[in-house]
Amino acid sequence: xxxxxxxxxxxxxxxxxxxxxxxxxxxxxxxxxxxxxxxxxxxxxxxxxxxxxxxxxxxxxxxxxxxxxxxxxxxxxxxxxxxxxxxxxxxxxxxxxxxxxxxxxxxxxxxxxxxxxxxxxxxxxxxxxxxxxxxxxxxxxxxxxxxxxxxxxxxxxxxxxxxxxxxxxxxxxxxxxxxxxxxxxxxxxxxxxxxxxxxxxxxxxxxxxxxxxxxxxxxxxxxxxxxxxxxxxxxxxxxxxxxxxxxxxxxxxxxxxxxxxxxxxxxxxxxxxxxxxxxxxxxx
Numbered sequence: 001x002x003x004x005x006x007x008x009x010x011x012x013x014x015x016x017x018x019x020x021x022x023x024x025x026x027x028x029x030x031x032x033x034x035x036x037x038x039x040x041x042x043x044x045x046x047x048x049x050x051x052x053x054x055x056x057x058x059x060x061x062x063x064x065x066x067x068x069x070x071x072x073x074x075x076x077x078x079x080x081x082x083x084x085x086x087x088x089x090x091x092x093x094x095x096x097x098x099x100x101x102x103x104x105x106x107x108x109x110x111x112x113x114x115x116x117x118x119x120x121x122x123x124x125x126x127x128x129x130x131x132x133x134x135x136x137x138x139x140x141x142x143x144x145x146x147x148x149x150x151x152x153x154x155x156x157x158x159x160x161x162x163x164x165x166x167x168x169x170x171x172x173x174x175x176x177x178x179x180x181x182x183x184x185x186x187x188x189x190x191x192x193x194x195x196x197x198x199x200x201x202x203x204x205x206x207x208x209x210x211x212x213x214x215x216x217x218x219x220x221x222x223x224x225x226x227x228x229x230x231x232x233x234x235x236x237x238x239x240x241x242x243x244x245x246x247x248x249x250x251x252x253x254x255x256x257x258x259x260x261x262x263x264x265x266x267x268x269x270x271x272x273x274x275x276x277x278x279x280x281x282x283x284x
Contacts, residue, residue, distance in 0.1 A: 006036040006044050011251055012258055017227045017237040023220060028184035029243040034250065041246040048253045049093035055257065056130055058265035060098035063128015065268040068173040071259055072124065072131040073252075076138050077181035078219060079209050080191035081242045082249075083134055086181070090253045091132055100125045103134040116140040116158060117165055124169065130256075137162055141226060146218045159229040170234035175259045178235060179252055180223060181242035185216055 011033035034041065062069065073091070075083045091099060102123040111119045117137055125131030141158050144150045166176055192213070195205040212219070231237040238255055242248045
C-alpha cells in the first residue's frame with residue numbers, strides 16, 4: 001500500500017480550524033482521516049519523506065531563479081507535545097540548506113526593547129526556503145495572557161498585529177502552515193514522568209514544566225482565543241491530535257506536502273542551451 005492508501009479523507013479539512021471550532025471538543029488521541037495503525041503510519045512517513053524532499057528541492061531551485069515563494073511552518077504546543085519530533089522526523093527529511101529553523105526562547109533584553117514582532121520578522125524565511133518556527137510570535141499572546149505579562153488591551157493589539165504581519169507575509173509569497181499539536185493532559189503527565197524516570201531524558205525536564213502544567217486550563221482557554229482571533233483565510237490554524245506521536249508526524253508532513261503541491265512547482269528552465277553545453281563538455 002502506498003502512502004495515500006492509508007488516508008481515507010484528506011486531513012487538511014479535518015484538522016483546519018473553522019467556524020464554531022472548540023478545542024475542548026477535539027480528541028487528542030484521534031487520527032483524523034488515517035485508516036492505519038502505528039506501523040502503517042511509520043511506512044507512510046517514510047514514503048512521504050521522499051515526496052517532501054523532492055518538493056522542497058523544487059522550491060529551493062525556484063528561489064535561485066527569482067521565484068519569491070516560500071513556506072513557513074509554525075509549531076505551537078504545550079510541553080512534551082512533540083515539536084522536537086516533528087522537526088527531527090518531518091523537517092529533517094528536507095535538505096537543511098533550504099530550511100531556516102528558529103527555536104524561540106525567552107526574549108533577550110535586546111528583544112524586549114523592541115516590539116514583540118521584531119525578532120520574528122528577522123527570522124522569516126527567504127525566497128525558496130522552508131521556515132520553521134519552534135514556538136513563535138504566539139508565545140506573546142499565550143504566555144503573555146496566561147502569565148499576565150502584558151495588559152489585556154496589549155494582548156488584543158497583538159492579535160491584530162499578528163494578523164497584519166501574516167497577511168503581509170502571504171501577500172509577498174509566503175504560504176503559512178500554523179500547527180497546534182493538541183496533547184491530552186493525562187498523556188503529558190505520562191511523558192513528564194518518563195523524563196524523570198529515564199536518565200537519558202532528565203535533561204529535557206525543568207521544574208517550570210510542572211509550573212506551566214498547573215495552568216493547563218488557562219492555556220487551553222488562551223489557545224481557544226488564539227484560534228478565534230487569528231485563524232484566517234491566508235493563515236489558517238490546524239489542530240493536530242498529538243497523543244499518538246506517529247500520527248502527529250504524518251499529519252504535519254501531509255500538511256507540508258499539500259502546501260508545496262499547491263504551488264505546482266516545476267524545475268527551472270535553464271538560461272543556457274543544453275545541447276551546446278553538452279557538446280562543449282564532450283570536447284573537454
